[in-house]
Amino acid sequence: MDLAVSVALTAIECHLPLVSLTVEETSYLSRITSFFLLNYSLIKFYRIYLYPRFFSPLRHLPGPQVSLLRYQLDCRITGAQQDNNVIVGQELNKFRADNPVGLQLDWSRKWPDAPFIRYLSIAGREALIVNSLAAHKAILQTHVYDFVKPPFFSRLVGEITGVGLLFAEGEDHKQQRKLLAGPFSVPSMKKILPVFQRSVESLSKDFEMALGNKPYASIEVIDTLSKSAMDSICLTVLGIELGTVSSSFQDLYTRVLHQGPLGQLLSAINAFIPIRRLVPLEANRKFIEANKDLRQMLRDIIGKRKTDLRNGNFKREMGESRDLLTYILEESELQREQTGRDPWSVEDIIGHVCHESTANSVSWALYVLSTKHEIQDRLRAEIRGLLESCGEPTYEDINGLPYLHNFVRETLRVYSPSLMSPRQASKDLIIEGIRIPKGTQIDIHMPLIHHHEGIWGPDASLFDPERWDRLDGDNASPYAFQAFLQGPRMCPGKNFAMIEIKVMLIELVNKWRFLGIERWDGTTVNHRSGERGEREMLLNGEEAVGRGIKLANPALTYRPAGGLLVRFERL
Ligand code: HEM
Numbered sequence: 001m002d003l004a005v006s007v008a009l010t011a012i013e014c015h016l017p018l019v020s021l022t023v024e025e026t027s028y029l030s031r032i033t034s035f036f037l038l039n040y041s042l043i044k045f046y047r048i049y050l051y052p053r054f055f056s057p058l059r060h061l062p063g064p065q066v067s068l069l070r071y072q073l074d075c076r077i078t079g080a081q082q083d084n085n086v087i088v089g090q091e092l093n094k095f096r097a098d099n100p101v102g103l104q105l106d107w108s109r110k111w112p113d114a115p116f117i118r119y120l121s122i123a124g125r126e127a128l129i130v131n132s133l134a135a136h137k138a139i140l141q142t143h144v145y146d147f148v149k150p151p152f153f154s155r156l157v158g159e160i161t162g163v164g165l166l167f168a169e170g171e172d173h174k175q176q177r178k179l180l181a182g183p184f185s186v187p188s189m190k191k192i193l194p195v196f197q198r199s200v201e202s203l204s205k206d207f208e209m210a211l212g213n214k215p216y217a218s219i220e221v222i223d224t225l226s227k228s229a230m231d232s233i234c235l236t237v238l239g240i241e242l243g244t245v246s247s248s249f250q251d252l253y254t255r256v257l258h259q260g261p262l263g264q265l266l267s268a269i270n271a272f273i274p275i276r277r278l279v280p281l282e283a284n285r286k287f288i289e290a291n292k293d294l295r296q297m298l299r300d301i302i303g304k305r306k307t308d309l310r311n312g313n314f315k316r317e318m319g320e321s322r323d324l325l326t327y328i329l330e331e332s333e334l335q336r337e338q339t340g341r342d343p344w345s346v347e348d349i350i351g352h353v354c355h356e357s358t359a360n361s362v363s364w365a366l367y368v369l370s371t372k373h374e375i376q377d378r379l380r381a382e383i384r385g386l387l388e389s390c391g392e393p394t395y396e397d398i399n400g401l402p403y404l405h406n407f408v409r410e411t412l413r414v415y416s417p418s419l420m421s422p423r424q425a426s427k428d429l430i431i432e433g434i435r436i437p438k439g440t441q442i443d444i445h446m447p448l449i450h451h452h453e454g455i456w457g458p459d460a461s462l463f464d465p466e467r468w469d470r471l472d473g474d475n476a477s478p479y480a481f482q483a484f485l486q487g488p489r490m491c492p493g494k495n496f497a498m499i500e501i502k503v504m505l506i507e508l509v510n511k512w513r514f515l516g517i518e519r520w521d522g523t524t525v526n527h528r529s530g531e532r533g534e535r536e537m538l539l540n541g542e543e544a545v546g547r548g549i550k551l552a553n554p555a556l557t558y559r560p561a562g563g564l565l566v567r568f569e570r571l
Pocket residue numbers: 165166167177237351352353354357358361417418420421422482483484485488489490491492493494496497
């Protein structure tokens with residue numbers, strides 16, 4: 001756009017009589033170049049500096065200020081005090097914070113009553129952070145289809161999850177969601193439950209192996225749970241037996257999701273400037289290859305399942321407790337018969353193989369249980385009460401456990417697995433009395449609402465499962481809990497994720513006692529054990545995010561930087 005305006009202005013200027021006379025001596029080419037560069041620089045100066053500071057209708061909103069030509073590379077992050085850098089806005093500051101949403105939490109605490117907080121991103125682009133229940137409702141419900149996913153987000157996340165439902169808009173999105181209602185419904189989840197229950201048994205085997213004959217041992221739970229959730233998702237979503245391809249999946253997903261620092265930097269740059277195909281670096285090549293292999297594996301599985309279903313083989317094999325892919329393909333087949341076209345592509349289905357969020361939630365649940373033993377004891381008493389009374393619990397039995405339900409919701413509230421969902425205004429809008437111009441970026445940060453003291457009280461960041469029994473006023477609003485978002489774009493996998501997390505916790509809490517978290521500095525040598533690093537046990541009071549352990553940043557989820565080492569014993 002700016003380029004086009006500069007070219008148009010240059011064309012006009014070069015043909016003005018006054019200009020033609022004064023620059024007669026210079027060659028035509030250098031005249032065009034000079035005018036073009038001057039126009040382009042002036043337009044950029046206006047866009048980057050003058051517009052956000054003096055002309056934008058959003059300039060009066062609360063948020064960090066704009067400072068001209070002040071680089072803050074050496075400043076310590078102090079959140080709310082930090083100015084916008086004129087070139088990179090707040091982007092560098094975000095990466096240098098000790099929490100992936102630390103800066104945004106500071107701003108929310110500084111301006112708790114503002115519906116929106118404004119900050120500047122790269123090259124003076126304005127972005128609004130949603131900070132009130134009413135503003136969330138307007139964006140997620142009332143104007144849901146007036147906000148679209150911004151291109152940088154589809155490049156950042158879409159290259160991992162696929163570009164299916166998550167990036168569908170308007171009527172297309174409504175249509176796809178209608179079709180998914182059956183596969184993700186409660187009756188479908190009830191049928192999938194036995195598959196979950198079977199797959200979590202392998203989780204305890206990993207704990208058994210780590211323990212051996214010792215009285216207690218430690219296990220790195222993030223990798224262990226991620227592997228288990230991958231097994232579980234392979235069985236429940238794709239209908240693939242354990243141990244057949246799930247380890248290759250795990251390996252490929254890890255290479256795609258957990259790249260090294262250079263890989264992460266490339267992904268971040270690629271989100272804004274599409275450089276993926278141009279950079280001849282090893283980290284980039286590995287990412288592209290892993291991604292390609294992963295998609296090919298999924299394509300093969302989906303293709304084979306389609307053929308099996310058409311031949312009537314698969315349903316007979318799996319009986320009643322079928323996987324989600326089968327449900328989706330059956331629904332798809334019905335639609336194809338009625339409308340003559342496939343409602344979903346392979347890319348759409350790929351996005352449903354998401355295992356990281358559930359594994360991440362159970363990791364944080366174990367963190368809490370290890371550091372708050374009274375919560376662990378209470379949860380175990382409830383779970384054992386159920387198992388003693390009924391053996392293999394049903395869907396209703398599991399969802400009928402009030403403390404487990406509160407515990408899981410509180411884990412998702414304090415350690416929300418999704419940290420951000422961005423949007424972009426597709427037209428000019430007025431929300432909460434604020435005029436939002438078309439194209440404005442809107443950031444929904446789930447932790448902001450979850451840790452908002454005006455909504456959840458002064459102890460908003462404390463882990464307290466019983467708060468769910470005392471909901472009143474603002475915290476009783478559906479928009480006070482955003483782990484799965486709300487409205488028409490809410491996560492369709494919510495029931496799936498909730499029951500999966502509960503089944504994993506029932507298995508673990510029933511069989512193992514969690515003694516504490518080992519914090520491992522990894523830099524010194526312990527003279528008694530000869531092991532590198534001192535191990536310090538975290539036992540209580542570490543629930544405030546970022547205090548007990550160092551969080552990874554940049555990260556798309558809350559993740560302890562050096563893994564999570566849980567010490568446990570057999571019950
Ligand atoms: C704890 C686990 C999970 C959490 C916290 C979670 C959270 C979310 C959130 C916040 C969104 C909205 C993203 C956005 O619009 O930017 C979303 C969308 C989605 N989730 Fe989940 N999710 C979880 C598990 C799952 C599972 C297990 C599945 C599938 C089996 C799933 C499938 C989807 C799909 C297909 C969408 C796109 C929905 C749409 O745009 O209409 N999720 N999820």
